Amino acid sequence: MSQAQDPSFSPDIQALIQAMQRRDVPAVAQQVNGLSPQERPAVLTPALRYLAGVDPASAQWFVRHLMAPAVKAQLREGILKAAQDYLQEAGFQEGIDYELKPHPQSGGQILSLSRRALPYAAPDDDPFGQLLLAEFCELRD
Structure with missing residues (x-):
């Protein structure tokens, strides 16, 4: 079981990780834009930390192309x-x-x-x- 499927990750974090790994811009936007500004760091930070360890290219893609x-x-x-x-x-x-x-x-x-x-x-x-x-x-x- 990968950590992305680990129950310690919320469904929002799991969905965001999967969308980032697919490089699916509409799915990433849907996950991020649906969050309040206060909620975003609580979802984005664990997702990016996880991806930096297991799939750095996906984390880098997000930082380079999608981060405000x-x-x-x-x-x-x-x-x-x-x-x-x-x-x-x-x-x-x-x-x-x-x-x-x-x-x-x-x-x-x-x-x-x-x-x-x-x-x-x-x-x-x-x-x-x-x-x-x-x-x-x-x-x-």
Whole structure:
């Protein structure tokens, strides 16, 4: 039994996971748009965390193509702040090992990381954080 069928997931979360795995835009929209703004994080977050661990391409598809720009901007800000904190804790230096740069397409920022610093920018046990970091960073030598 996959975790998507696990009774600990609500029917809404299970349906959303299945729609994301099918890349079914109308079904995803139906699942998400039927929720209040307060309910959305309670359904989206577990679905995306689950998919990041078992089907990262489906989670990435949602983040890239369906996430509202304002939500993506908030998420980007949080992920970049967390990555900076992890890098500083690991002894990496801003301006040398990593830097924040303007992202021309989004108007936000992107984290430019050295290959040496990349493994320290997100915890190993957080596949969703790693997936989001991959969306919001660039590697440099």
